[in-house]
Amino acid sequence: MRILSAGFAAVTDLGRFSGPSYGLSVNGALDQLSARTANILVGNHDNAPLIELTASELVFVCSNDQLIAVTGAAADVTVDGVSMPTHSPLSVRAGWTVAVRVLDSGLRSYVAVHGGLEAEMLLGSCAPDSMIGFGMRLGAGDEVAELGVCRPLSNPFLGGAVFTLDVPRTPYDRSSVVPVTDGPDLDEFGASATLLYREQYAVEARSNHVGLRLSGRPPHRESSAEVLSRGVPVGAIEVPSTTDLLLLHRGRGVTAGYPVLAVVTGAGLDTVAQLRPGDVVRFRRTTLERAGRAHLERHLAVQRFRERCWNALAENGVDRLGVGDRSHPDRSHPDLISAV
Amino acid sequence: MNIQLLPCGEAAIRVLVDDAGAEEQWRVVHRVADWLLKNPVPGVYGSVPTYDSLLVEFDASRQNVETLAPLLSLMARDALHGDGPAPRTPKHFTLPVVYGGEHGPDLGFVADFLSTTEAEVVALHTAEERVVRCLGGPAASCMIDGPAFARPIPRLADPRLEVPPNAVSVAGRQGVIGPVRSPSGWRLIGLSPVSVMDRATETLVPYRPGDVIRFSAIQPDQWDDYAGVHLWELAA
Numbered sequence: 001m002r003i004l005s006a007g008f009a010a011v012t013d014l015g016r017f018s019g020p021s022y023g024l025s026v027n028g029a030l031d032q033l034s035a036r037t038a039n040i041l042v043g044n045h046d047n048a049p050l051i052e053l054t055a056s057e058l059v060f061v062c063s064n065d066q067l068i069a070v071t072g073a074a075a076d077v078t079v080d081g082v083s084m085p086t087h088s089p090l091s092v093r094a095g096w097t098v099a100v101r102v103l104d105s106g107l108r109s110y111v112a113v114h115g116g117l118e119a120e121m122l123l124g125s126c127a128p129d130s131m132i133g134f135g136m137r138l139g140a141g142d143e144v145a146e147l148g149v150c151r152p153l154s155n156p157f158l159g160g161a162v163f164t165l166d167v168p169r170t171p172y173d174r175s176s177v178v179p180v181t182d183g184p185d186l187d188e189f190g191a192s193a194t195l196l197y198r199e200q201y202a203v204e205a206r207s208n209h210v211g212l213r214l215s216g217r218p219p220h221r222e223s224s225a226e227v228l229s230r231g232v233p234v235g236a237i238e239v240p241s242t243t244d245l246l247l248l249h250r251g252r253g254v255t256a257g258y259p260v261l262a263v264v265t266g267a268g269l270d271t272v273a274q275l276r277p278g279d280v281v282r283f284r285r286t287t288l289e290r291a292g293r294a295h296l297e298r299h300l301a302v303q304r305f306r307e308r309c310w311n312a313l314a315e316n317g318v319d320r321l322g323v324g325d326r327s328h329p330d331r332s333h334p335d336l337i338s339a340v
Numbered sequence: 341m342n343i344q345l346l347p348c349g350e351a352a353i354r355v356l357v358d359d360a361g362a363e364e365q366w367r368v369v370h371r372v373a374d375w376l377l378k379n380p381v382p383g384v385y386g387s388v389p390t391y392d393s394l395l396v397e398f399d400a401s402r403q404n405v406e407t408l409a410p411l412l413s414l415m416a417r418d419a420l421h422g423d424g425p426a427p428r429t430p431k432h433f434t435l436p437v438v439y440g441g442e443h444g445p446d447l448g449f450v451a452d453f454l455s456t457t458e459a460e461v462v463a464l465h466t467a468e469e470r471v472v473r474c475l476g477g478p479a480a481s482c483m484i485d486g487p488a489f490a491r492p493i494p495r496l497a498d499p500r501l502e503v504p505p506n507a508v509s510v511a512g513r514q515g516v517i518g519p520v521r522s523p524s525g526w527r528l529i530g531l532s533p534v535s536v537m538d539r540a541t542e543t544l545v546p547y548r549p550g551d552v553i554r555f556s557a558i559q560p561d562q563w564d565d566y567a568g569v570h571l572w573e574l575a576a
């Protein structure tokens with residue numbers, strides 16, 4: 001595809017899962033569920049390289065007849081000037097112009113094309129790593145190779161979706177509630193820890209893929225002992241000041257010297273990926289058992305969706321399903337093997 | 341010694357080695373990490389070992405804290421008793437560094453803080469080999485023990501927004517080599533003309549915890565002699 005204009009857009013995948021063992025952040029799509037569903041909608045593996053578009057507009061021309069899908073934040077999608085729905089496979093002819101503009105509900109959209117996009121790989125992943133300057137940020141004039149071709153599905157010229165599917169979606173709201181489990185250092189915050197579940201916090205503008213700054217009334221640490229550098233999980237909530245929380249996301253450095261108060265669940269992190277500056281967030285305390293169960297339920301929902309979607313694609317003549325994953329089919333992302 | 345397993349959400353667990361000397365904690369933690377790297381457990385992505393703990397990350401649709409906890413406890417127990425793989429033969433690196441001046445703007449501060457001379461700080465910093473303790477954020481930074489300074493070195497009150505790659509810094513009782521351009525609150529005492537990171541290599545940086553680094557002082561006019569040299573080429 002040829003990029004005509006791009007705000008903040010980059011080619012990514014689900015992440016560099018072996019990276020933390022080598023001191024690198026995992027990175028990858030911040031809203032994992034939306035990245036998975038975008039790829040599934042076009043018949044790809046969950047991990048195929050796709051575009052993450054953050055709070056801006058992307059305009060491109062497809063090089064091949066293509067099947068594309070846009071998921072994640074609310075977005076205006078036009079194909080050759082005609083409005084199209086998000087969360088649906090869309091047939092696009094070679095040479096047609098596609099424009100995706102993220103609206104003001106949610107922050108990040110995902111654009112997948114059948115077969116995936118060509119991208120440089122590092123430790124089995126194309127996910128950009130801003131700390132080491134790796135990755136493909138898109139700009140006007142860039143050419144990105146499409147690895148697949150897909151002839152038009154039935155009736156693309158009528159301007160509607162080919163079929164509608166009940167796509168699992170990341171919950172998002174201007175005042176979202178995000179589930180957290182107790183962090184390993186919760187005790188250091190004493191009774192003030194409960195402020196985390198009682199107060200509300202506002203997303204500050206200086207938030208990115210590394211972490212979100214949240215202003216409000218944070219708990220305070222009662223211990224003053226020096227903290228050794230330790231591995232910090234994605235989703236860690238730390239308290240670096242008396243007015244802010246820091247919520248670490250997938251670009252976080254793998255070690256830090258702050259105590260971890262709470263950890264946002266996997267599903268919660270997808271919601272957090274959609275929070276916009278000025279949005280308000282509350283945290284709901286949950287247990288490990290419930291968080292684990294929620295994760296499994298989501299995992300099964302994605303499996304069911306994949307099966308429904310790929311049956312429908314096959315009925316519409318898409319014959320190459322499960323394409324586009326150029327990462328090593330090994331432990332860097334084991335559940336993709338069972339997904340085929 | 342005591343092993344604590346502390347869940348960090350539904351997809352990670354901190355293995356903390358408690359109630360032991362720092363050297364023993366570090367040894368156990370890295371033995372478990374090496375074991376996991378060499379003998380992958382299905383659904384486990386890997387681990388981040390540091391000083392007294394490692395963070396084990398996993399796919400929550402294939403593993404959970406209850407199923408992993410017994411295995412990790414046993415691994416830590418075996419590591420404590422010296423079972424498991426033979427320790428890797430450490431690699432040795434010698435890193436040339438231009439100290440002070442524009443290359444190490446905080447060398448003067450460190451000397452003043454220790455009531456000594458810049459030359460003495462450099463002498464202490466180059467005096468002995470340092471064990472690589474862990475790979476830290478950002479970007480596989482090389483974390484080492486600091487030189488035998490009389491007192492811990494305070495961090496910058498106002499961190500620098502950017503230090504160049506291959507920066508050699510100290511803070512507290514620790515030292516660090518930063519492979520990439522990044523913000524830093526550490527005291528920058530020198531720069532190396534050698535590239536620590538090579539993106540063309542599989543692991544990007546050549547050192548692993550347990551390897552050994554020694555610094556050697558070079559003059560600014562020797563900088564260009566090392567143009568294009570990578571740290572992995574200096575391994576012995």
